[in-house]
Amino acid sequence: MRQKYRIRLNVTTLQTLPQPEVCIALLFEIAPNQIQRLSTQGLAMTSSVSPGRLYLGGDFYTNHFEKGSSPDTMILNMGPQHPATHGVLRIIFELEGEYILRTEPVLGYLHRMHEKMGEEQTYYQYMPNMGRVDYLHALAWNWAWAGAVEKLGGIEVPRRAEFIRVITCELNRISSHLLWWGAFLLDLGAFTPIMYGFDDRERILDILQRPTGSRLTYSYYRLGGVAADLDDTALDMIRDFVPYLRSRLPMYRDLVTDNMILRHRLEGVGHISVDMCRRYGATGPTLRGSGVAYDVRRAEPYSVYPELDFSIPTDHECDGMARYNVRMAEIEQSLNIIEQALDMLPTGEFWAKNAPKPKWKAPKGEVVFAVEGARGKIGVHLVSDGSAKPYRVKLRAPGFSNLSLLAEVARGTLLADAVAILGSLDLVIPEIDR
């Protein structure tokens, strides 16, 4: 008895409780009179931050979260090493039975302080960081950084480079959505789809490997262009890939999208209103799943997107299924964009001849530049003091804002639904922690 139930010595807090024996007895399924004996020996205690709750240790965040909790509820830590948290996100829940009363994500397990690194490196040296902020849509971050610096310095980008950027960024967006698709369904208990998703994603990685030289953390864009041209082999691979993926999409729909189990798990789950998106700054498919056709490629047109014909898929249901549908439709739109860009791809240089030198000094000033990433609006706020290094770099990660609404949207739902909601937000933790 002594060994098994030894928790921590603190008699005073225990004695202030109305019925501490009952709490402990419920937890350990032992008779209250035995607890009485335990407590008089000083072998059990309750939480000092939340009177009435049995003290079971926990770190700073658990203890902070416990403040204000009710003794009848359960505190559950999910993560940071949990497969459904897609990386190292940790979420603390207060549960009443299977229902969520309160929840609070705990961040920082993948924090690398990219914003500080930005102040310590030159404009070119910072580009590899951009491949590591959001490794699933690395090229969008490449673009956000390159675009911000180009805007600040008034750097011209050759037309061919713009189209190469569109093609590679959209391919990367598809690969990101395919991974989300597989991993999301894995969260919901479907094992097979991720195999199909990874198979198709692998082809994109093969294509992007040719010009970028890497398979995940791309650092491909340069100030005033891209690092390497798309050669004929790469262009042929892309031309073959577009109809191939199109032919696979009906199978995706038959296999998963119309699946009744999936629909039961997602329809009506995780209702996010437009007002909530506004208050939390949610963008991307999360916002478009609430029926707002807001896409940075249209709202703040950059590069050659105004010349391309594509639509912005939306869904008015505001639930998990709506966000699923939006992403699946976006894959088709990205394929359309790639096809048009391939047809329009001009000849010429892929990196401006007069592009800045490595030790280039940016002019003084402030600039904000945004692109549409797979998860939403990626923003770079750059302040320059005229030296070779940025004065301040602020990275606006869409996942950060999208995740911040979880506490509100998960309130009152089932724990199992929280996993579905998390997956439907398409989180990439390194982007949130930066």
Next chain:
Amino acid sequence: MIPEMLHDLPALRLEACSPEVSGLTLAAYLGPEQLRPAVARLLEQAYFLEGVSVVEVSEGFLGVYHFDHFDTPGRIALRVMIAKDAPEIPTISDIYHGASWHERECRDFFGVVYLGNENMTPLLLAAEDAEFHPLRKSAKALKGLADLIPENDGGPQATDAVVFQPKPDNDPASDAPPDAPSDASEVSNSAERHHAADTPSA
């Protein structure tokens, strides 16, 4: 061009910007007590929160709030200067709930305190590093606001830069330019007023 619906935004100065140059359509310079009324006004006009950040300059901490609009895109920057020896700024997390995490991040990085935010626990940095603020600059590395943001596009003009310098009497409304909205002075300066309900938004 200043959007029609924001002409009466409570601010010390409104500066129209060209999005092609800086990515902003409007930069608003605010006294700390104007922040909450201005933000409440933006929510009323259906702006969404893009981000909250801080830039450390030699004059103090520059709080930067970016907002954008789903239907009529055009980024708006609110800028608030706070003194370095008392880095306190009213929270907007009860108006725009998503601001809470951004404010906690700014507290981690700069040590700026957001008065009225109920949960100011460390967000990205470890709890034991709560007193360590990695983005603070040494005195040598600091630059003045006028050195960073050029005059011609949303930056503080040389004469106006003084508007932002925190005064010892803590009453920025007194040095507002004559064309600034008069309701700035109506807003109480007390940091205790943190209810969305009492923001007099025109």
